[in-house]
Structure formats: structure tokens, C-alpha cells
Amino acid sequence: MTRQRGTVEDSETGATALGSTDRLFDFFGRHRSVAIMAAMLLVAIALPLIVLAPPFSGFNTQGVWIDNFNGAGIYVLLALGLNVVVGLAGLLDLGYAAFFAIGAYTYGLLASSFYGIHVPFWPMLIVGALVAALFGIALGAPTLRLRGDYLAIVTLGFGEIVPVVFTNSDALTNGTNGISGVDRPSLPGIIFGASNPVPFYVTMVVMLTIVLILLYRLQDSRLGRAWMAIREDELAAASSGVNTITTKLLAFALGATTSGLAGVFAASRLVFVSPDQFGFTVSFTILAMVVLGGMGNIWGVAIGAFVVFIVQSVVLKQLTNFLQPLNIPFLSSIDFLQYQFLLFGIALVAMMLLRPEGLFPSSRRRRELHTAQGDDLSSPQESAEPLT
Amino acid sequence: MTAQPAATDDLLSMEAVDAFYGHIQALRSVTINVRRGEIVTLIGSNGAGKTTTLKTISGLVRARSGRVMFDGTDISRVDAYRLVPRGLGHAPEGRRIFSRLSVFENLQMGGFTRKRSEVNEDLARVFQLFPRLAERRAQRGGSLSGGEQQMLAIGRALMSRPKLLLLDEPSLGLSPILVQQIFSIIQEINRQGTTILLVEQNALQALNVAQRGYVLQTGRIILAESAADLAANPQVRQAYLGEI
Numbered sequence: 001m002t003r004q005r006g007t008v009e010d011s012e013t014g015a016t017a018l019g020s021t022d023r024l025f026d027f028f029g030r031h032r033s034v035a036i037m038a039a040m041l042l043v044a045i046a047l048p049l050i051v052l053a054p055p056f057s058g059f060n061t062q063g064v065w066i067d068n069f070n071g072a073g074i075y076v077l078l079a080l081g082l083n084v085v086v087g088l089a090g091l092l093d094l095g096y097a098a099f100f101a102i103g104a105y106t107y108g109l110l111a112s113s114f115y116g117i118h119v120p121f122w123p124m125l126i127v128g129a130l131v132a133a134l135f136g137i138a139l140g141a142p143t144l145r146l147r148g149d150y151l152a153i154v155t156l157g158f159g160e161i162v163p164v165v166f167t168n169s170d171a172l173t174n175g176t177n178g179i180s181g182v183d184r185p186s187l188p189g190i191i192f193g194a195s196n197p198v199p200f201y202v203t204m205v206v207m208l209t210i211v212l213i214l215l216y217r218l219q220d221s222r223l224g225r226a227w228m229a230i231r232e233d234e235l236a237a238a239s240s241g242v243n244t245i246t247t248k249l250l251a252f253a254l255g256a257t258t259s260g261l262a263g264v265f266a267a268s269r270l271v272f273v274s275p276d277q278f279g280f281t282v283s284f285t286i287l288a289m290v291v292l293g294g295m296g297n298i299w300g301v302a303i304g305a306f307v308v309f310i311v312q313s314v315v316l317k318q319l320t321n322f323l324q325p326l327n328i329p330f331l332s333s334i335d336f337l338q339y340q341f342l343l344f345g346i347a348l349v350a351m352m353l354l355r356p357e358g359l360f361p362s363s364r365r366r367r368e369l370h371t372a373q374g375d376d377l378s379s380p381q382e383s384a385e386p387l388t
Numbered sequence: 389m390t391a392q393p394a395a396t397d398d399l400l401s402m403e404a405v406d407a408f409y410g411h412i413q414a415l416r417s418v419t420i421n422v423r424r425g426e427i428v429t430l431i432g433s434n435g436a437g438k439t440t441t442l443k444t445i446s447g448l449v450r451a452r453s454g455r456v457m458f459d460g461t462d463i464s465r466v467d468a469y470r471l472v473p474r475g476l477g478h479a480p481e482g483r484r485i486f487s488r489l490s491v492f493e494n495l496q497m498g499g500f501t502r503k504r505s506e507v508n509e510d511l512a513r514v515f516q517l518f519p520r521l522a523e524r525r526a527q528r529g530g531s532l533s534g535g536e537q538q539m540l541a542i543g544r545a546l547m548s549r550p551k552l553l554l555l556d557e558p559s560l561g562l563s564p565i566l567v568q569q570i571f572s573i574i575q576e577i578n579r580q581g582t583t584i585l586l587v588e589q590n591a592l593q594a595l596n597v598a599q600r601g602y603v604l605q606t607g608r609i610i611l612a613e614s615a616a617d618l619a620a621n622p623q624v625r626q627a628y629l630g631e632i
Contacts, residue, residue, distance in 0.1 A: 232486035241472030241501035
């Protein structure tokens with residue numbers, strides 16, 4: 001006891017000697033939701049400005065860049081959701097795109113001229129997320145008793161089944177042709193459109209900010225700890241009093257919810273939904289983003305997804321366009337887009353060999369080290385404080 | 389036996405419990421009891437059913453027939469996670485610590501079912517028993533030495549403040565000095581009021597700290613006596629204490 005009290009005093013006397021930057025970090029450490037909002041605001045303003053400068057300005061116009069960022073945002077959402085399932089709870093889900101598809105189709109069917117139903121975008125965000133969550137539970141309930149490889153195989157199957165169902169239910173979903181003319185979001189005085197990607201951009205930034213805040217709070221909650229315990233050792237988690245079935249189900253449901261959100265957004269952005277948007281490559285890409293970013297680390301996964309998407313959909317394409325006219329033997333004849341999965345594979349193998357924890361490994365442990373000392377003694381009610 | 393009112397003293401009793409892994413019967417009509425405040429040990433060779441007995445008590449394995457009574461209620465059909473808040477702590481075989489979580493987080497998980505304010509108290513108690521863990525609180529569980537991991541496994545189980553602590557082979561793979569240390573800590577935990585059911589291969593040490601013992605052989609209880617009597621039993625000495 002005396003030892004611990006001593007530590008607290010140490011850190012308190014240390015606090016008085018902090019510089020202003022340290023104090024800023026200290027403030028953000030305490031009010032993480034504020035920190036996330038500040039960071040997201042900064043990034044959201046900085047990104048469209050950065051792309052005005054070379055070399056980025058050479059790739060695309062600002063409008064196209066912002067549209068690409070919207071696409072990247074979808075994958076960041078997806079990766080964040082999958083990170084809960086794979087990174088936190090340790091459940092390998094190889095068919096995650098299925099929930100993406102369910103979210104997108106929920107919106108596509110209920111907000112297009114296909115059925116003549118036009119539910120507005122904003123409530124549909126929640127509906128789409130909930131429908132995906134329901135499917136998450138429906139898939140999870142019978143299968144989460146399976147372990148490791150078996151669960152991976154079942155989710156792989158589910159990921160294949162869902163697009164096939166959408167393909168073959170011609171009368172209900174227009175089959176392979178998909179649903180076109182999906183409604184864009186609407187707000188009075190604001191036009192969401194292909195030529196005007198900014199409103200989508202703002203929507204995505206707000207969604208990501210909310211999801212990030214919620215995920216961080218979840219990660220440090222009792223539920224978050226239960227997920228990590230299950231990931232580490234399911235039997236020991238049960239022996240510690242964790243209801244493993246419910247806890248795993250919640251991870252699945254939450255991952256699916258995020259994916260559903262992304263689906264609704266994606267459908268309204270492209271004004272089109274079709275089964276081939278949700279194949280295995282999508283599941284695989286999201287998983288690769290999570291692994292490359294650093295499983296279990298929320299920021300790492302977000303940045304990983306963003307970088308992978310931009311490399312995939314902007315850099316590789318532009319690299320090909322850039323190299324072709326230069327007439328360099330061999331290099332100029334490569335269509336880099338064709339090799340994206342080869343490059344993915346190489347990146348993953350290299351990552352597993354050189355840095356298996358991902359590009360941005362969890363800094364959680366360092367923070368835990370920091371808060372562990374004060375956490376248990378000084379502020380037992382910390383989590384009950386309103387942080388927003 | 390039946391005439392003794394001491395039966396109400398039982399914190400735990402297993403009555404004619406059969407347990408199976410698939411078609412293989414692991415426990416055959418196992419009947420044991422543990423009274424409040426006791427250290428009881430379960431000894432026997434590999435595959436005798438010691439671990440299965442503990443798992444059946446803590447709900448990780450279901451008894452096919454028979455009854456497990458804990459603290460006055462039948463727990464034979466209760467899920468493992470529900471038994472923790474009722475006062476059943478299990479430090480499972482092979483330690484099974486959360487290797488990528490810190491020592492602190494491991495202990496925090498042990499107190500998963502308790503209130504935050506209580507957790508601090510229990511944490512202080514565990515750190516008092518295992519000062520080593522206090523020193524290493526920020527270290528990853530997986531990076532601890534074998535002895536420290538064992539301490540962490542016991543400490544984690546203690547964090548739920550159990551009435552009955554099930555310890556599965558706490559001395560496994562430890563050096564002789566550490567074995568001594570672990571056993572004296574087990575006695576200390578018992579002195580502080582926790583009843584202990586101890587599974588051990590190290591029969592000599594186990595019988596040394598226990599009041600009573602059971603000998604398991606191929607899923608059956610073959611002997612049930614006081615620890616001193618068991619230690620003196622020629623059959624036991626020959627089979628488990630390494631005497632010829």
C-alpha cells in the first residue's frame with residue numbers, strides 16, 4: 001500500500017514540473033473524446049489542403065481526391081469494425097464483407113426507385129447498422145461455439161453465401177444487375193453529389209469521429225477487457241467470470257454494426273448496389289488493412305486502412321499512368337493495378353516476417369503503464385465521468 | 389460418517405460424479421468433500437482425472453451424473469462464469485495467464501466480477517502475497533518467468549475473492565526453491581480464510597500442507613484419509629512418493 005501511495009505522489013509532484021506541451025498531452029490523455037475530435041478535425045481540414053500541393057496535386061484534382069477520401073473512409077469504417085472482431089476479440093472473420101453487403105442492400109432496397117420506397121438516408125444509417133447487427137447475431141449465435149479455424153471457415157462460407165443470395169434473388173434484388181438509382185442523402189440547402197463530394201466528406205468525418213470515440217470507450221470498458229481476455233485465453237476468461245458466448249456475440253454484432261453503417265454510406269455514395277461489390281476480395285482487403293495497420297490498435301488500423309486504400313485506388317493507378325509515357329523498358333509496361341493483390345501478398349508476408357505486430361502496434365501498453373499507477377487508486381470513478 | 393453433523397460444514401461436495409470426454413469416461417463416481425477452512429489435496433498420476441475433477445467443479449466440464457454442491461446449492465448445471473461471483477476461484481492447469489496483457493491487466497481480469505472499489509483492496513492483498521507481481525505490474529504476462537506466471541495465475545484467481553480456491557498443479561515446472569515458496573504462500577492464503585482444493589503431482593509437498601487428501605486412480609477415488617495417514621500409507625509412499 002505504501003509503495004503505491006508513494007507512486008501516486010511521485011506522479012503528482014512530477015505533474016507540476018510538466019511543460020505546456022506535456023500539459024496539453026495530459027489534458028488529451030484525460031479527455032480522449034475531445035482529443036479524438038480535435039485530431040479528426042485537424043486531419044479532415046488538412047487532407048483536402050495537402051492534396052493541393054505537389055506531388056499530390058499531380059495525381060488528381062482536389063474534388064477527385066476528396067471523393068477518394070470518401071472511399072477510403074468507408075474502408076476505414078470497415079477496418080475499425082473488423083478490428084473489434086479480429087483484433088480485440090481474436091475471432092477470425094473471413095466473410096466480413098457480407099455485413100457490408102447487408103448494410104448496402106438494406107439501404108439500396110429501401111431508398112431507391114426499385115421498390116419505390118424512399119426512406120431518408122439519416123434514419124437508414126441506423127436501420128442499416130441494426131439490420132447488419134441482427135445478421136451478425138444470427139450468424140454468431142450458432143457458430144461462436146466453434147473455435148479458431150472452424151469459425152474462420154464458417155464466416156468464409158457466410159461471406160460467399162450473402163452475395164450469391166443477392167445475385168440469385170432476381171425478383172427481390174434485381175440479381176446481377178444490382179440496384180441503380182439509389183437515393184443520395186439529403187439535407188436542406190446541401191447537395192450531395194458526385195460533382196460535390198464535400199457533404200459526403202463531412203458526413204464521413206462525423207461518422208468516423210463518433211465511431212472512434214465509441215470504440216475507444218468500449219476498448220477500455222469492462223467489455224473491452226473481456227474481449228481481450230477471450231482473445232488471449234478463452235478458458236481462463238471463463239474462469240475469470242466472463243460470459244464468453246455473449247461477449248463474443250457482442251463483438252460480432254458490433255463489428256457488423258460498423259460494417260452496416262459503411263454499407264449504407266457506400267450505397268448512397270455510388271447510387272448503386274450490386275453483388276460483385278462484396279466479394280471475397282473485399283473481405284480479404286479489409287482483413288489485410290487490419291493486419292497491416294496493427295491488429296487491436298484503433299488508430300493503427302484506421303491509418304492502415306486509409307493508406308492501403310489510397311495506395312490501391314490512387315497511387316497504383318497513377319503510377320501506371322505516370323510511368324507509361326516515360327518509355328522506361330519493363331517498368332513502363334507494367335499495369336500496377338493488376339498486381340495489387342500480388343503487392344498485398346508481398347506486403348503481408350514481409351510484415352509477418354519483419355513486424356508481425358503491424359505498422360502501428362498498440363501503444364495501449366505504454367498508456368496502461370502510465371495510467372496503471374494512478375488508475376486504480378486515484379480515480380476509481382474515472383469511467384463514469386462525462387468525457388464529451 | 390452419516391451421524392456426524394459436520395456435513396453442514398462442507399463448502400464443497402461432489403456426490404457420485406461421472407464425467408466424460410466424448411465417449412471416454414474420465415470420472416467414475418467421484419465423491420469428495422471440502423470443509424470450510426480446509427486445505428484438501430487430490431493426488432494421483434497422470435490421467436487419473438485430477439484436472440477433470442477441478443474442471444467439473446468449476447463448470448468447465450459438465451457432470452453427466454451425480455451432483456456438485458457448493459456453499460449449500462447444487463452447481464452441477466451452472467456455467468463456469470456464473471460460479472466466479474459466487475466464490476469459486478480456479479487457477480487452471482498450465483497457468484493460462486493472458487500473455488499479451490500486463491500483470492496489472494491480468495489481475496484486473498481476475499477481479500472482473502467485482503466492483504472497482506473492491507478490486508483495489510484485493511489488488512493490495514495480492515501484491516502483499518506476491519511482492520514480485522507488484523514489481524512487475526506493467527510487464528507483459530507472457531514475459532514473466534515460470535514461477536512468476538504461477539504466482540500471477542494464483543493471484544488472478546484470488547482477485548475474485550473466492551471462498552474456495554481450486555489450484556491445479558501450482559508447482560509444475562518450478563525449481564525446488566520456488567516450489568517451497570509457492571506452498572508456503574498456499575498455506576498463507578489458507579490462513580487468511582480461503583478454503584483450498586489442491587491438485588498436485590508433488591504428493592509429498594501437497595500432503596505436507598493439506599489436512600486431508602484423496603488419491604485418484606483412473607477416474608476413481610481409491611483412498612480418502614487424513615494427509616498424515618496418506619503420507620504414512622505404504623501404498624501411497626510406493627506409488628506417489630517415490631519409495632520402493
